[in-house]
Amino acid sequence: MAVCAALILFWFAKPGGPQFMPMPIGHGPAPAWSMTATDGSALSSTNLAGRVLVVNFWATWCPPCVREIPDLAALHRAHVAGGLTVVGASVDEGGVEGVRKFVDRNQIPYPVGMAGSNLVEAFAANGPIPTTFVIDRRGNFAARYLGALTREELERVVAPLLAATNGPAR
Numbered sequence: 001m002a003v004c005a006a007l008i009l010f011w012f013a014k015p016g017g018p019q020f021m022p023m024p025i026g027h028g029p030a031p032a033w034s035m036t037a038t039d040g041s042a043l044s045s046t047n048l049a050g051r052v053l054v055v056n057f058w059a060t061w062c063p064p065c066v067r068e069i070p071d072l073a074a075l076h077r078a079h080v081a082g083g084l085t086v087v088g089a090s091v092d093e094g095g096v097e098g099v100r101k102f103v104d105r106n107q108i109p110y111p112v113g114m115a116g117s118n119l120v121e122a123f124a125a126n127g128p129i130p131t132t133f134v135i136d137r138r139g140n141f142a143a144r145y146l147g148a149l150t151r152e153e154l155e156r157v158v159a160p161l162l163a164a165t166n167g168p169a170r
Contacts, residue, residue: 054087
C-alpha cells in the first residue's frame, strides 16, 4: 500500500506530467444508483439509461476537482445532444445548499447531486478525489480515473462510446 501511495504522489507531482491516472476497472455492469440533483430533479442509472455517463466524484473544497470543472462542462456541452451526460457526485459534507450555491456561481451545466455513502460504496469511490467513472450506453464500466481529467483524455475515451449505437442492456 505504501508503494502505491508513493507511486501516486510521484505521478501527480511530476512537473508537466499527467494530473490523472487511469485505474484498472472491470468492464462489467456499473451499479444501479440514484441521487437528487441540487435543482431537485432525480438522477439515476434508470433515467439516464442508454446514455454515455461520466460520473465524477468531487468536492467544492478540492482544488484538482475545481480545476477540472471547465473541461467537464465543455465536454458535457459538446456532447449532451449526442447522448453524453456528465454527472457530478459531490462528497461535500456541508449539505446541499453550499453545493447548490457553488454550482450556480460556477454555472455548471451538468447535473450535480450529493453522493451519499450508498453511492460512494456502490462505486467503490471511497478513496481520493476527484475520481471519475465512464459508463457506456449499455450500463457497463468503460474507464475509471483518479485525479483531475482533461477534456482531451475524456474525448479519447467517450468518442468511441458515443459512436456506438447499442442501447441499454438493462
